[in-house]
Structures are given as structure tokens and as C-alpha cells.
Amino acid sequence: MKATWRADLIAGAVVAVLLIPQSLAYAMLAGLPPQVGLYASLLPLLAYAALGSSPVLGLGPVAVLALMIAQALAGLPAGVSAEAGALVLAAEVGLLLAAAALLRLDALSSLLSVPALRGFENGATLMIAASQLPVLLGSAAAGFTLPALASSAVHGGIGFTSAAWGAAAVALLLLSRRAGSRLLARLAPLLLLVVAMALAAFTPAADGVAQVGALPALALPLALPPLDAALWLHLLPSAALVALMAFVSSLAVSESLAQRRGEKLLPAAELRGLAAANVVASLSGGMPVAGSFSRSILLHEAGSQSRWTLVFVAVFMALALLLLAAPLAYLPKPVLAATIVVAVMGGFTLRHYGEAWRYARAEGLLMAAVTAAVLLWSVGAALAIGVAGSVALLIQRTAQPHVARIGRVPGTQHFRNVERYAVECQPEVVGLRIDESLVFTNARGLSDAVLARVREHRASVGQPQRVLLLMAPVNHIDVSGLVALQALHAALQAEGLRLEFSEVKGPVLDRLRAVGWLERHDVSLYLSHHDGIQAGEHALRPSQADHDAPGQL
């Protein structure tokens, strides 16, 4: 037990060292004063520790959410401060996640397919880096899409002292990573911050460079977020996107770490923990929070054993808050921008596009389209394209009912496609395999596909009396599918052919039985396709069929 506490304390210290500079930087990225990042890294961590499930979720401000928050706050009505907007956003994100937890909507996270998520994260990474370039170079340009950045860059100018600070900071951070010492690489961002603040405070090196500037007294502002109905409504769509992304990205990292650690993850508990953390962030001067990929990996590698680690992180953050209060004013902004750029670019992976493209071109294109939408349009449009595109591809994939004519592999009880194998067919019965669930997207084509195969059979094998459908790959039949089966039954009857099924799955059969479909249409059932082919005149009737019993499959 004592060993666990010590491991958690050390892991907490390691992560706090990374979280201090990141929290300041991501607050700036979101267009908020730096202390908001610190506030968001304090009490929300305790809330997650109390209600969440993962011992290694690096909760706090994250870069992708910061970009989304920046876009959401860019459209605030006049007279509303960015801080107030961030509090409302955090409250809404927390309440939406809580509602999702109550309504057991954790399955909603599956709406973001892997290509959509990866395309989005890559696009956001590039956009974040691009948005920090002007800060790094002392330019007045700003914007959260490439066109906005480009058009404002024309008159942005460049501050050479700023650019020197920025270039030096990026170089030092990259060098520290290559130095081979893990400890140095981890300490580098914090050391850089301290050195930069000292240099700026005691030398004229930062004259003419944008600095963070004097902050109000650093004290946790415990209060309700502004209760302005119009503001809440205005921010609601953005909050829904932020909540979705917070949940999906947190779940993805905690899930993959849970598998690596042989632990079981509870998505519902994750949702609860994230909800609580965001509500607390809105009550304590913060901004929306989620699990960071880099900090979660770090927690795992540093040996975190329980959620107590987050409590220790919060204690260290409180210390930092006290110590940084005065010197933070001197921090040159290009140094913060360098921290952001170096932190996010490690997550950019180009090979995902190639991999997806080689496996399935449409999914590769979707990934690229989502990335492009983040860069050129907005995070909202990109997520919408990702979700709609994934759904469209899924539908398109089920849109052709593939019906294969099958015959027996000689000497076995296996049946295979007549076009791929040398198999045996009996003239008397057309054996067909339905290679898809029968649902509304493909139901309309069923009769045509089956009748075409029957014609083939007539031309190449002989005159059939029965059509035996192997239903093993049919996982569902919806109402449209049922109507299509009815039409098929009528069309076959018109040609004097009997319709029969083999290997119908339990749940599918339960449904058909619930409405008495098989009895009404006098469709015979067989446990195996082989039995069905052999049955001939001795077909079993549905009521006597030795088949999957109703209930759970």
C-alpha cells in the first residue's frame, strides 16, 4: 500500500512538470488568460479522481479542445468576456456528458470512426501549429483556419526579437528530446519557462516581445458560471462538439492504456468522471477539460497505480499557482507558442492516410477530407463531415445485396460459390447464399438478385423446384427486408418455385416467428444447408424444425 502511494506521488510530480507549461499554453491557444489553464488543472482533477475510472488518464486542458474552444469563443456576442464564455462552455460540456451518462448514451462515441477521428486529430494538430506560428514570429496575424491566417498574415509583419525567442525555444525543446536523457526531455518545458521568465524579468532580452502581462491575484474563483440563457443557447452547439470530442478522445486513450495494462475500462464511469471534471471546471474559473494523450502515456510510464496520482498532481499545481503568481507576467508569449508547437507536432502522423487508402480508398479519402475541413473550414464542419461520411460509407457498403449461387465441395458438407470453386449442384434445388443483412438499404434489390441466379441455374444446371437460401451471414432483417422477402416469396411462387431457408440465426428466427411469417408463407427451415439440399421431399415444416430456440442467441 505504501509502495503504491510513493509510486503515485512520483508519477504525479512527473506529470505536473509537463502539465504546468501545457496548461498555460493551451489556455493561451484557446484565447484565454494563462491562469485559466492552471485553474482547469486543479479542482477538476479531484472531481475525476473521485468519480472516474482510469488510474492513468492525464486529465486537464488539451490542445484539440483548446482549438475548438477558441473557435467557439471567437463568435461570442459583444460584451461577453472570453473567460465567461469558457465557464459557460465547460458547464454545458459537463452537463451534456452527465446527461449522456444518465441516458447511457456512451455508444454515441462510436459515431466517430477511426478515419474520422484520425483525420480530425491530424487536422487539428496542423491547425494548432499554424495558429501559433504568428505568435512564435511576433506577427499580428491570427486565425483558426488557414484562409483566415493567410489573409491576416499579409499585414501581420514580423517581430524579429520575438522570432528569435520563438526559434530558440523550439530549438531547445527539440534538442532536449534528442539529448537521450528522458529526465531532461521531461523537465525541459518547465525549465525553459523558468529560464525565460528570469531572462525577461532581469535582462532587457525580451524588450519588444509580447509577454503574458500582469495577472489579477491568483486565487481560485469559486462561483457559478454566468446564467445568461441567450449565451448558453449560443454556445450549445459548440459545447456538444466539445463534449463529443472530449469523451471520444479520452475514451480512446484510456481504453488503449487499459488494454495494455490488462485492466477493464468502464465507459460509463469515464463519462461520469469527465462530466464531473467539466462541471467543477466551470465552477472554479477553468475551461473544458479532457484526457490528454501525451500526459496519459506519461502517467502510465511513470508508474501511476491509482487515481490518487491526480490528487498529487493537483497539489503540485496549487504549489505552482502560488510560486508562479508574480513571475508569470514576464513570460514571453513566443516561448508558450513554442511549447504548444513542439507538443502537438509529435502527434502528427502522415502514414495513417496511406494505410487507410491502401486498405479502403473511400476511407482514406474521408480521412483526408476531414483534415482538410479542419484546416479550411471549421472543427464543427470537419466533425459533421466525419460522422456523415462514415455513416454514408457504411450504408453504401450494405447497399448491394450480394447473392452467391453455391454448390457442395465434393466429398464434404461445405458449400461454396459456384464461380470460385468446382462444386456439385443438384438440378432440383437452387442453393443461394445471402451475403448481407437484409435491411432497407439493400432490400429493394433482393428479388432481382435472386431471380437472376435462378435464371443462371436454369441455363446451366436444370429446372429447379426449390430455392434454398443459406441465411448464416444474415445478421438482421428489418421491416423493409421482411417486405422484400415477401415480394421474393410471391415472385418465386409465380414461377412455381418453393422458398426455403437454411442456417437461420436465432435472433433472426425469433423475429420471423414473432409475426408468424414462416408459418404464413409455409417456408421450410433446415439446421444446415447440407440437410436442406438433401431433404428433397422430406422437408421439415417450421413447427417441427430442430432449430435455434427463441431467446438469447
Added chain:
Amino acid sequence: MKATWRADLIAGAVVAVLLIPQSLAYAMLAGLPPQVGLYASLLPLLAYAALGSSPVLGLGPVAVLALMIAQALAGLPAGVSAEAGALVLAAEVGLLLAAAALLRLDALSSLLSVPALRGFENGATLMIAASQLPVLLGSAAAGFTLPALASSAVHGGIGFTSAAWGAAAVALLLLSRRAGSRLLARLAPLLLLVVAMALAAFTPAADGVAQVGALPALALPLALPPLDAALWLHLLPSAALVALMAFVSSLAVSESLAQRRGEKLLPAAELRGLAAANVVASLSGGMPVAGSFSRSILLHEAGSQSRWTLVFVAVFMALALLLLAAPLAYLPKPVLAATIVVAVMGGFTLRHYGEAWRYARAEGLLMAAVTAAVLLWSVGAALAIGVAGSVALLIQRTAQPHVARIGRVPGTQHFRNVERYAVECQPEVVGLRIDESLVFTNARGLSDAVLARVREHRASVGQPQRVLLLMAPVNHIDVSGLVALQALHAALQAEGLRLEFSEVKGPVLDRLRAVGWLERHDVSLYLSHHDGIQAGEHALRPSQADHDAPGQL
């Protein structure tokens, strides 16, 4: 050949007798002067006859489209006449259908599932009947949703003479249907029209009843529709809905008749014919047209043999145009309203809801929701709910990856769920059946589901060395599914277990091979699950596997 012509001529006359009153009535329903319905029943029929495919599609104005047109024209900008709006709408519908034909988007029609379509048609039927009640009763109330109708009915009043005309017309039409004579039932609407016009013209019976009123000279107005960009943009969303509904409803009727007649339907040709008909309607003073269910059935029953029938219908419509020019002014509107109500209510079927509910509650609810949306909200909202709801149900159905532990049915080569059957399992290998395509909606749960089954196997059978997945029901694996398989492979490896596949489908295998996935992860393949269970140490490696060859399954 001569017999065909004669059959087509008779069928044409039969349908024209029904089309004359319907075209006048549906134009009124759409909020347009009655002659627009006649114009839409002339040249568009020739266009479809030239380019379409079905010999029995009852093309012309249809009730559901008329309701949609009425809602679209209700929001026209000031200064634009309803006729001008209808021409633009028809042009857009035609061009959208032509674009869909060019881009081979005929699969789009599958977006409307059977529950969505039936729910919509029932809702539209009720709404059409409700919207005609005020006309029937001589009330000033009007509206195309129940709330609008109800609120305007308060001050609508009732015209007793009108109500008498309406009630008499409805009674006569219903009586003619029950009279047992098919000929009488078919002639009744036209006879009623003629008698009503005569009564109104030569007696004071229609004094105080709304009449059609004097029309401009009946001459086909051949001209381009108004080319006003703002108007086109304004009507575009409505046009897209009308185009979708025109295509889907026409396809549904011509498809079911084609199957009944043993003919092959070409959806692409249908799309082309409908596109041409609507473009021609916009050039000749008409309104959007589609295939009518009742008139198509009539064409089939009356023995139509070819699309020449539509040419004869057009000739009869031209004659009617000449003969009706003068007397039409006297036609009492309650009679037209009675024609509409009696025509549409025959299509209302309550039992569909119960059938869908018994088979799948969610689909029954969706059907009811779509109907309610038509009545309470708008046709656009109803179609959106229908499409989105169908897609959501489809996704939800694939959202749980069902993984069944399977064992051998003693004495056979068949494998069944251990929870449903008394089957044999070997300690050395966990046999699992994946009951769903592996796609983004369910990919995330794969590892958890498989690992849970492995734990069951350990507890009840023994310590395994291999996990053999029966992949026959897996019709697709998308990028998200591939990533999930990768995670599963890693998770099993961490427990010292080998991952193996049996009965992988050809197309699925082709994809996996294209990226060298099986080789990279050293996953063994078996032609049948039985072989895989028996194989033990003699597992085939992917390269030597005797399996489906790449290419078409």
C-alpha cells in the same frame, strides 16, 4: 401488333377518365389553378413515353406531391405567383432527377426505408384529406398542418350549401364504389364532374358555393420558367424533397407492377423518364409530376401493353382541355375536394403500424413518428426524421458486436452457440463466432467481447492456446474494424494466445491480403471451422491456405 394498339387505346381511355378529375383536383390541392393539372397531364406524358421504361406507370399530378408543392409554394416571396413557383419547382425537380440519372444516384432511393415511406404516405393521406375538409364544408379555414388548420378553423365558419354539395359528392363517389360495377366506379368521378358543372351552370343549386371560376384561354403555354436566381435558390430544398419523393414513389409502384408482370424494371430509365417529364412540365405550364399508385394499377388492370398508352392518354387529355374550357368555370370546388378525399383515403392503411410494431417496435415507432411529423410539422421534417431515424436504427443494430462461443454438435461438422446447444468444446482452442460485420459502430467493443468469452472458456472448459474466430457472418471489415482486430491481436498475444480465423469470406480476405495484414500478424486461416478446430499444431499459414481466391466472390 394491332391487338397491342387496341389494348393500349382502351387502357388510355380508362385512365384518362380518372386522370381528368384527378388532375384538376390535385392542382387545386397544390394551391394552383385547375388548368395547371391538365397541362401537367399532357406533354409530360409524351416525354415519359419517349424516355421512361414502364408500360404501366400512371404519370401525372399525384396527391402526395401536390401536398408537398402546396407547402413549398406557401413560402413564396412576395410578387411571385404560385404558377411561376410551380414551374420553377418542376424545372428543378426535373434537373435534379436528370443529375441523379447522370451520376447514377438511383441508389439514393434506398434511403427511404419501408417504415419511413409508409409512415409518410399515411401521414400525407390524412393531411390531404384534412386540408380538403374546409373546402368540402365551405369553411374559410386553410392550412397544411393540423395546428394551422385548427387555428384557422376557429374563425372559418361553415357554408351549408357547400357542405351539402360536398357531402352529396362524397356519398355518390362512395356509393359508386360499392355498387359492384367496376365500370361505374371508374366513370363515377368524371360523371360527377360533368353533372356538377351542368347543375351549377343551368340551375341555382350552386349559388353561394365556391366555384372554379373563369379561366384564361386554355392553350398550352410553351415558355421557359422564370429565370430568377433567388427564386430558384429559395425553392431548391423543397425541390430536392419533391424529387426524392417523386422517384421513390414512382419506383415503388412500377417495381411492384413489373414483378407482378414478370418484367424487368430499369431504375436508371425510370429516373430518365421522370426527369424528362418534369422538365417538360416546367416548359408547358405544368407542375411537378410522378407516377400515381391508383392510376398505375388501373393501367395494369386495363391491359396496357406499352408506353403508347400514355400517348393515347395525352390525346384524350387534349380533347378534355378543349371540351372543358368553358364549363370548368362552373365546377363547384366542394366536388373537387370530394374527389380528392375519396381518392386518397383508399390508400390509408392502419394495419401497417401494427405489423411493423409487432415485428420490430423501434420501426413501428419510427413509422408513427413520421406520420405525426407530416401532420404536425411539415413534409420536409417528416422525410428528414424518416431518413435519419432509419439510418440511426441501422447503426444501432450493428452497434453491439455479438460474439458467441461455439462448440461442435456431436457427430457433425456443425458448430453452434454453447448457450443454446449441448455441444463439444476442446480445452486447447476457444471457438468464437463473430455475428456482425466489423465496422466503426461496433469495432470498439470487439476486444472486450472476445476477452470475456475467453475468460468463460477458461472457467468452464480449460486453458486455451488458440482463439479461432468463425468469420462467415462478417461481410465487411472497415478501417476501424481493422484497427480493432489489431488491438485484439495484441491483447491475445499479451495473454499468450494465438489468433486464428476460419471461413473468411472472399472479399474480406482480399482486403486483408491487400495490406498484408494476415502475414504481418501471422494469423492462420482455415477453410472451415471444423478444420480449424481439428488442426491443432498443423495450422496452415495464410500463404498456403486453400481459400477463396481474390477477385469477385
